[in-house]
Amino acid sequence: MVMPLSLLEKSTDKKVSLLLKDNRVLEGVLIGYDDYLNMVLDNTEETTEDQVKRLGTVILRGNNVVSITPLQ
Amino acid sequence: MVMPLSLLEKSTDKKVSLLLKDNRVLEGVLIGYDDYLNMVLDNTEETTEDQVKRLGTVILRGNNVVSITPLQ
Amino acid sequence: MVMPLSLLEKSTDKKVSLLLKDNRVLEGVLIGYDDYLNMVLDNTEETTEDQVKRLGTVILRGNNVVSITPLQ
Amino acid sequence: MVMPLSLLEKSTDKKVSLLLKDNRVLEGVLIGYDDYLNMVLDNTEETTEDQVKRLGTVILRGNNVVSITPLQ
Amino acid sequence: MVMPLSLLEKSTDKKVSLLLKDNRVLEGVLIGYDDYLNMVLDNTEETTEDQVKRLGTVILRGNNVVSITPLQ
Amino acid sequence: MVMPLSLLEKSTDKKVSLLLKDNRVLEGVLIGYDDYLNMVLDNTEETTEDQVKRLGTVILRGNNVVSITPLQ
Amino acid sequence: MVMPLSLLEKSTDKKVSLLLKDNRVLEGVLIGYDDYLNMVLDNTEETTEDQVKRLGTVILRGNNVVSITPLQ
Numbered sequence: 001m002v003m004p005l006s007l008l009e010k011s012t013d014k015k016v017s018l019l020l021k022d023n024r025v026l027e028g029v030l031i032g033y034d035d036y037l038n039m040v041l042d043n044t045e046e047t048t049e050d051q052v053k054r055l056g057t058v059i060l061r062g063n064n065v066v067s068i069t070p071l072q
Numbered sequence: 073m074v075m076p077l078s079l080l081e082k083s084t085d086k087k088v089s090l091l092l093k094d095n096r097v098l099e100g101v102l103i104g105y106d107d108y109l110n111m112v113l114d115n116t117e118e119t120t121e122d123q124v125k126r127l128g129t130v131i132l133r134g135n136n137v138v139s140i141t142p143l144q
Numbered sequence: 145m146v147m148p149l150s151l152l153e154k155s156t157d158k159k160v161s162l163l164l165k166d167n168r169v170l171e172g173v174l175i176g177y178d179d180y181l182n183m184v185l186d187n188t189e190e191t192t193e194d195q196v197k198r199l200g201t202v203i204l205r206g207n208n209v210v211s212i213t214p215l216q
Numbered sequence: 217m218v219m220p221l222s223l224l225e226k227s228t229d230k231k232v233s234l235l236l237k238d239n240r241v242l243e244g245v246l247i248g249y250d251d252y253l254n255m256v257l258d259n260t261e262e263t264t265e266d267q268v269k270r271l272g273t274v275i276l277r278g279n280n281v282v283s284i285t286p287l288q
Numbered sequence: 289m290v291m292p293l294s295l296l297e298k299s300t301d302k303k304v305s306l307l308l309k310d311n312r313v314l315e316g317v318l319i320g321y322d323d324y325l326n327m328v329l330d331n332t333e334e335t336t337e338d339q340v341k342r343l344g345t346v347i348l349r350g351n352n353v354v355s356i357t358p359l360q
Numbered sequence: 361m362v363m364p365l366s367l368l369e370k371s372t373d374k375k376v377s378l379l380l381k382d383n384r385v386l387e388g389v390l391i392g393y394d395d396y397l398n399m400v401l402d403n404t405e406e407t408t409e410d411q412v413k414r415l416g417t418v419i420l421r422g423n424n425v426v427s428i429t430p431l432q
Numbered sequence: 433m434v435m436p437l438s439l440l441e442k443s444t445d446k447k448v449s450l451l452l453k454d455n456r457v458l459e460g461v462l463i464g465y466d467d468y469l470n471m472v473l474d475n476t477e478e479t480t481e482d483q484v485k486r487l488g489t490v491i492l493r494g495n496n497v498v499s500i501t502p503l504q
Contacts, residue, residue: 001084002104002112004131012433020498021136022455023094032434037110037133038469040434059436059500061469064453066092068131073156074176074184076203093166093208109182109205138164140203145228146248146256148275165280167238181254181277210236212275217300218320218328220347237352239310253326253349282308284347289372290392290400292419309424311382325398325421354380356419361444362464362472364491381496383454397470397493426452428491 007070008033015071016041021064024048027071028058037062079142080105087143088113093136099143100130109134151214152177159215160185165208168192171215172202181206223286224249231287232257237280240264243287244274253278295358296321303359304329309352312336315359316346325350367430368393375431376401381424384408387431388418397422439502440465447503448473453496456480459503460490469494 011030018026018041028041039062044055083102090098090113100113111134116127155174162170162185172185183206188199227246234242234257244257255278260271299318306314306329316329327350332343371390378386378401388401399422404415443462450458450473460473471494476487 004104004106004110004112007104007112007129007131021094022453022498032436032439034436038436040436040439055501057439057502059439059502061494061497061499062133063135063495064498065133066094066136067133069127070129070131076176076178076182076184079176079184079201079203095166134205135207137205138166138208139205141199142201142203148248148250148254148256151248151256151273151275165238206277207279209277210238210280211277213271214273220320220322220326220328223320223328223345223347237310278349279351281349282310282352283349285343286345286347292392292394292398292400295392295400295417295419309382350421351423353421354382354424355421357415358417364464364466364470364472367464367472367489367491381454422493423495425493426454426496427493429487430489430491 004037005033005035008037008039008068011068011070011072017069017071018060019066019069020060021066026055026058026060028055031057034062037065037068039065039068077105077107080109080111080140083140083142083144089141089143090132091138091141092132093138098127098130098132100127103129106134109137109140111137111140148181149177149179152181152183152212155212155214155216161213161215162204163210163213164204165210170199170202170204172199175201178206181209181212183209183212220253221249221251224253224255224284227284227286227288233285233287234276235282235285236276237282242271242274242276244271247273250278253281253284255281255284292325293321293323296325296327296356299356299358299360305357305359306348307354307357308348309354314343314346314348316343319345322350325353325356327353327356364397365393365395368397368399368428371428371430371432377429377431378420379426379429380420381426386415386418386420388415391417394422397425397428399425399428436469437465437467440469440471440500443500443502443504449501449503450492451498451501452492453498458487458490458492460487463489466494469497469500471497471500 028044032040100116104112116130118125172188176184190197244260248256260274262269316332320328332346334341388404392400404418406413460476464472476490478485
């Protein structure tokens with residue numbers, strides 16, 4: 001059994017992809033999170049159809065997150 | 073009587089299908105969950121009309137989930 | 145006086161119809177529920193205009209449910 | 217002063233009209249409710265522009281209810 | 289300093305106007321409320337562009353209310 | 361460090377502008393608030409493109425408020 | 433590990449960019465926040481396609497915030 005928060009813990013300092021409720025997709029290194037699934041991403045990039053936007057460090061509110069995919 | 077969380081427990085390490093609020097359908101092996109119905113799927117696939125997208129391991133926030141169907 | 149949860153208890157192992165927020169209608173045998181009105185249906189069928197889709201056993205998150213109609 | 221829940225108590229076993237968030241209007245006899253304003257209606261009828269649909273007994277989740285009008 | 293709930297208390301048995309999330313406007317005499325801003329209006333009238341609908345006594349769920357304007 | 365609630369306290373009896381979720385903008389004198397960011401405005405005016413509507417005293421539910429701008 | 437709230441603490445008195453649920457983007461100096469991610473920005477500017485609107489000091493309700501990007 002892999003609890004959601006323990007998978008987040010194992011994904012810390014690794015690259016993840018986040019799908020947000022507004023359909024944006026962010027990729028970055030997960031450097032922190034809390035019990036509400038608020039997260040901190042580093043080296044964040046938002047990939048849209050035709051470009052990559054570099055966002056640097058971003059704090060995400062958990063209730064806007066649909067899913068989290070560890071990439072490593 | 074089958075409590076929702078105990079059916080999740082029985083479905084652990086088995087294949088489930090999830091319907092999300094944004095109408096996406098994900099299939100994968102349920103490898104974990106918590107009391108908020110946050111879930112971890114492994115070997116996740118998203119099936120859309122004309123293709124299957126392999127997503128690997130995915131953490132889903134419970135409040136985006138509409139329904140869970142055990143497939144085995 | 146018939147409390148909502150006690151009517152659910154009396155409806156256990158009986159056929160119910162659920163209306164979901166996304167306007168889907170599911171029918172099935174209610175085999176479990178919890179205090180959040182999360183529910184487990186068995187032999188679930190989703191009836192749309194022109195077809196019946198058999199979904200088997202389904203866990204529904206309570207906050208997507210609008211109303212529950214006992215059918216027996 | 218008439219507290220909302222005490223008016224519900226006085227309306228028990230009487231006919232009420234419910235307006236739901238999806239704009240549906242249901243009329244029926246209020247036979248139960250709880251602190252979350254989940255309600256049980258009996259002899260429920262949904263009136264739309266051109267017809268009356270008999271729904272029998274219905275459990276309504278409180279957070280889909282906009283307003284409750286005692287009719288007796 | 290006028291706390292929101294103490295202004296409601298002072299408005300009891302007086303006429304108020306409520307704006308709901310679905311943009312409906314109700315006027316009536318506030319005869320009760322609770323800590324969740326659930327409210328009971330008496331002699332309620334809903335004014336739309338071209339008509340006034342008399343609704344009598346109405347229980348409103350607080351989380352559908354945007355704003356409350358005391359009219360007296 | 362200026363906590364949100366302490367800025368509200370300092371803004372009491374002063375003019376503020378509120379942006380609501382439905383995009384309405386209200387200006388008025390903040391005469392009260394509570395921990396849920398429910399607020400009471402006095403001498404409230406709603407400015408739309410071509411007119412100013414005087415609303416007098418208004419109680420606003422906090423969960424409809426997007427942002428608060430002290431104007432003095 | 434960088435907890436979301438500790439990154440906010442480190443960003444205090446520094447410039448941040450906020451993305452709100454209604455897609456507005458605000459930039460300003462973060463001068464305060466609380467556990468609900470309510471925030472106070474100073475020297476706030478809202479940048480839209482063709483103009484910059486100076487908003488001064490603004491209190492933002494946390495549940496309207498999608499993401500926070502420290503700019504310094």
